[in-house]
Amino acid sequence: MPFSLPDLPFEKTALEPFISAETLDFHHGKHHATYVNNLNGLVAGKPEASMTLEQIILASDGAVFNNAAQVWNHTFYWHCVKKDGGGLPTGALAEAIDRDFGSFDAFVKEFTAAALGQFGSGWAWLVFDNGKLKVTKTANADLPMKHGQVALLTIDVWEHAYYVDYRNARGKYIETFLAKLVNWDFVAANLAKAV
């Protein structure tokens, strides 16, 4: 069964004014959709056609990997944001952040540096790796599962994620993402599954 484009887990205007409906029209309706269509075209009639998305990601490289991983990354990214998000994590997640980064502010600083420092297209991540939380960054389509890590949170720093709303000001986009958009409940659920 071919892969399909998942619906956004919120209304297209839900993230305004921080991420516009126009951005989501292109980002979900064109970019994410294109990765899905490309992947289906690439695996049609091949053994991958009967594999799960995760199995394809772990087994492939080149164009199949790029499109499969970008399908996964975008679906994950949509769940990392919500209307009236941001603020502070709570409970076990907040404790783990304090334990492994020293403080929430220290985490914010490290995550921001990773997202700003990913030169070109890519992603910054909060991951669970060998019992600890870590901040990482990946180029283009690359993602934590390819490195034996569990993704907890991501920000898309391909220019298409922010250029309509923020132009070149990636720093402002990252700051807004953390302050106004992060869905910490989703991140906490990912951690609970991982431990």
Add this chain to the structure above:
Amino acid sequence: MSSITSTLAAAVVAAPIAATQPFVLPEMPYAYDALEPHIDAKTMEIHHTRHHKAYVDNANAALEAQGVTGKTLGQILAEVSKYGAAVRNNGGGHYNHSLFWNLMAPAGKGGGPSKELLAAIDRDLGGLDAFKKAFADAAVKRFGSGWAWLIVTADKKLAVVSTPNQDNPLMDIAEVKGTPILALDVWEHAYYLKFQNKRGDYIQTWWNVVNWNEVNRLFGEAVK
């Protein structure tokens, strides 16, 4: 020579590789709206005053931090592996954009490929149509951010290549090395405001504003 052509010729900066430290943001050889309607003025303005300027400032800062002085941009790119990621990314960004501005001109003002260039394109790339297709393919297939190039290799042959991010064929780390004579920026910031996800449309539109006069000149220099 018409006045617009002489203005353009005068404004084209002497080889970007000859720029010396500390680097400065070059002036544009035309107004931001000069490439309309093919490339929009807002894109050109942000691309020059924000993106290119950041590469210049960051390259200078990274070189200063390493105590590197008195070198040309060409010297730095040829040994860029010595200087680390910040110089590779930002020094590359400065050269690539400086070259890119010179390689565009208002539609109808850029001339066409010279007889000599066309002969080389026929010989090495199978003709102008095949070259344009290969170049557009290289540009559209560069996954993520990067550039497509037409270069003259050490044995004076033409080749179409692409590089990731702000790498270029002058760098010692380049997979295929050569002298760039045509360059196309396929970072999303080069086309997103007007073309969004349609990189292919941007590439096809861009042919309208290629400054072939400059391509011909660079080709002549490279095969000398």
